[in-house]
Amino acid sequence: MTGPDEPAPATEAEGLVDAYVKAIVDGAHVPHGAREDLTEELFGHIAERIRAHAASGLSVAAATQRAIDDFGGAEELAGAFGRTFHSALWASTIGVLLAGVAIDGPRPGAIRWLRLMMAIAALFMAGGAIVFGATATPVVAVSSVVAYLYAFGACALAYRALGTGQRWSLWYAIAVAIDFIVSGVWMVANPATPGAFTVPLGTLLGAGVLLAVSGQWARLRAYTAGSGRIGAGLTAALVSSLILPLLVGPVFAVVPDPTQARAADVDVRWTMTCDRGDVDAGGTVTHDRQRLHLVLEAAWRRADLLPFGLMNRENPPVGGDSAGYQVQPASELSGESWFLVTNEDPVDTLDGAVVGWYGATAPSEGLLPPGIIGGYTVAIEPSAIRDGHTIRASWLMAPSDPQDAEWPRIRGAYAHLDRFLLVATVGCGESAQAVEVPIWARLAR
Amino acid sequence: MTAPRLDRGDYGLLLLGLLGEREMYGYEVVSELRARSTAVIDLPEGTVYPALRRLERDGLVRARWVDVEGAPRRRYYALTTAGERALTEGRESWHRFTRAADQVLGG
Known part of the structure; x- marks a missing residue:
C-alpha cells in the first residue's frame, strides 16, 4: 500500500536501476557517443532479469535488488568499461582517480568551497603556465609550462573527483589550502616592493576552506568512505603535481638554463x-x-x-x-x-x-x-x-x-x-x- | 588481430564461440554461457558487456539493435569475418593446449 505522495514500486525500482546504471556509465567515463547506447543495453538486461526474478515469485523490490546483485559491482564494472572505452594509460590513471564511488547521503556543503578553491588553483596554474611560458628563458619556460600544466591537470581532476566522493581529492584540496596559506604568509613577509603590503587572499581562502572542512570533517569522511585506494604510484604523481611548480624557480636559480650564455x-x-x-x-x-x-x-x-x-623577443x-x-x-x-x-x-x-x-x-x-x-x-x-x-x-x-x-x-x-x-x-x-x-x-x- | 586469451582471464573466445553459432544479445549470451558450462562459468552478468564491447571495438563482432514488442529493444551481436577467423585460430590454439595438457596430466 502506498500513499499518494509515495512513488509506485515500479518507479522506485526504475530509479534504483537508473542510479545503478548511471554509476557504471559515469564511473567508466563512457564517451558521449556511446553513453546512451550502453545505458539502454544495460538497462534492458537488468529489466529482463527483474522480470525473470519477479516471475519466480519475488516482489519487484526484491527482484530489482537481486538483478542488480547478479549484474555485479558498479565500481568493478565501471573499471572494466573504462578499460574498454579508453587506453590502458587512461584506465590506470584518470580512470582510477575519477572512478565512480557509491555515495551514501547528501553532499557536504564544504565540498562546494573545496571545489571553488580547486577551480581557483587550476586558474592560477593555467596562468602560471602562460606567464612563465611567455616570459621565461626557453628551458625554464618549457619546464614551467610542464610543471604548471601538470598541476593544472591535477587541480582539474581534483575538482571533478570532489564531486564524486574520491578521498584522494579531499586530501589533495587540503594540501592546496595549506599551500595557499603558506604562500600568502610568505608573500606578506617578503613583499615584491619593500614596505608594500599585499592582502593575502589565498591565505584567507585557504584558511576559510580548512575551517569549513574541520567543521564538517565527519560528514566529509562519510562522503568519501566508499572511495578505494589509488595506489602509491598515483599518490606520488599527485604529490609531484603540488611540488613541481614550487621547485621550478629555486632549481633554475641554482642550475642555469643551458640556452643562456655563461x-x-x-x-x-x-x-x-x-x-x-x-x-x-x-x-x-x-x-x-x-x-x-x-x-x-x-x-x-x-x-x-x-x-x-x-613574448619579449622584440621588445625586452x-x-x-x-x-x-x-x-x-x-x-x-x-x-x-x-x-x-x-x-x-x-x-x-x-x-x-x-x-x-x-x-x-x-x-x-x-x-x-x-x-x-x-x-x-x-x-x-x-x-x-x-x-x-x-x-x-x-x-x-x-x-x-x-x-x-x-x-x-x-x-x-x-x-x-x-x-x-x-x-x-x-x-x-x-x-x-x-x-x-x-x-x-x-x-x- | 590476436585471438582472445582465456589464460589471461579474457573470456572473449567463449563469446566468439557462442556468437559463431548464431546472433545473440547480451542477456542471451549470459544465459547460454551459464547453461552450457553447467554454471561453472558464472561471472557477474554485467562483465559480459565490456567483453562484448571489446570484441566490437576490435572488429571481431558487429552489433545491431532489434525492436522487441512489449520489451526494451535488444542489441544483437554477430561475428564479423575477422571474428570468424579469430574464432578458428583461437579454437585450434585452445585444442592444442588442452591436448597437450591432457598428455601431461594423463587425462
Whole structure:
C-alpha cells in the first residue's frame, strides 16, 4: 500500500536501476557517443532479469535488488568499461582517480568551497603556465609550462573527483589550502616592493576552506568512505603535481638554463694605456697632461637565446648589460683623483653602430661592485649582444691636479643582465681578461 | 588481430564461440554461457558487456539493435569475418593446449 505522495514500486525500482546504471556509465567515463547506447543495453538486461526474478515469485523490490546483485559491482564494472572505452594509460590513471564511488547521503556543503578553491588553483596554474611560458628563458619556460600544466591537470581532476566522493581529492584540496596559506604568509613577509603590503587572499581562502572542512570533517569522511585506494604510484604523481611548480624557480636559480650564455661565452678584456698630451676639460685645453685611456672590449662567442622569453623577443621589458670602472690610487693618502675627460658610447665593432649609452641599466647594475655603481658606467642594449659581435667602450681620464700624479690601477667590471659579473684590474700598458666573480660573493660583500 | 586469451582471464573466445553459432544479445549470451558450462562459468552478468564491447571495438563482432514488442529493444551481436577467423585460430590454439595438457596430466 502506498500513499499518494509515495512513488509506485515500479518507479522506485526504475530509479534504483537508473542510479545503478548511471554509476557504471559515469564511473567508466563512457564517451558521449556511446553513453546512451550502453545505458539502454544495460538497462534492458537488468529489466529482463527483474522480470525473470519477479516471475519466480519475488516482489519487484526484491527482484530489482537481486538483478542488480547478479549484474555485479558498479565500481568493478565501471573499471572494466573504462578499460574498454579508453587506453590502458587512461584506465590506470584518470580512470582510477575519477572512478565512480557509491555515495551514501547528501553532499557536504564544504565540498562546494573545496571545489571553488580547486577551480581557483587550476586558474592560477593555467596562468602560471602562460606567464612563465611567455616570459621565461626557453628551458625554464618549457619546464614551467610542464610543471604548471601538470598541476593544472591535477587541480582539474581534483575538482571533478570532489564531486564524486574520491578521498584522494579531499586530501589533495587540503594540501592546496595549506599551500595557499603558506604562500600568502610568505608573500606578506617578503613583499615584491619593500614596505608594500599585499592582502593575502589565498591565505584567507585557504584558511576559510580548512575551517569549513574541520567543521564538517565527519560528514566529509562519510562522503568519501566508499572511495578505494589509488595506489602509491598515483599518490606520488599527485604529490609531484603540488611540488613541481614550487621547485621550478629555486632549481633554475641554482642550475642555469643551458640556452643562456655563461661567463665562459664572452671574452671581456680591459686595456689601459697611459701617455701625455692635450686635455680638453669643458673647453679649457691644457697641454702635456697625464692621460689615461681605458678600453673595454666584450667579444661574444655565444649569446642568450630569448633571454626575456618568447613574448619579449622584440621588445625586452628591461635593460641589458652595464660596465664601469673604479680608479684605485696607489696611495689612498695622496689625495690624487682622476676625472673623466671624455667617454665614447659603446659601439659594435663590426659596424660601428652605437649600442648603448652613458649610464647603467637594470638588472645588471645591481651586480656591479659598490665602488663602481654611480661612477662613469655605460649601459649596453640587450639586442646588441649577439654571437660573434664585439662591443667596445672607452674612457679618457686625466688627474685633477695638473701636477704629475701617481699612475693608478683601475678595476673594471662588466655585468650581464642578472646573470654574471666579470672583473679585471689593469695598470698602465696592461691588458687583462676579466674573470668571473661569483654573484653570491659580490652580494656577500 | 590476436585471438582472445582465456589464460589471461579474457573470456572473449567463449563469446566468439557462442556468437559463431548464431546472433545473440547480451542477456542471451549470459544465459547460454551459464547453461552450457553447467554454471561453472558464472561471472557477474554485467562483465559480459565490456567483453562484448571489446570484441566490437576490435572488429571481431558487429552489433545491431532489434525492436522487441512489449520489451526494451535488444542489441544483437554477430561475428564479423575477422571474428570468424579469430574464432578458428583461437579454437585450434585452445585444442592444442588442452591436448597437450591432457598428455601431461594423463587425462
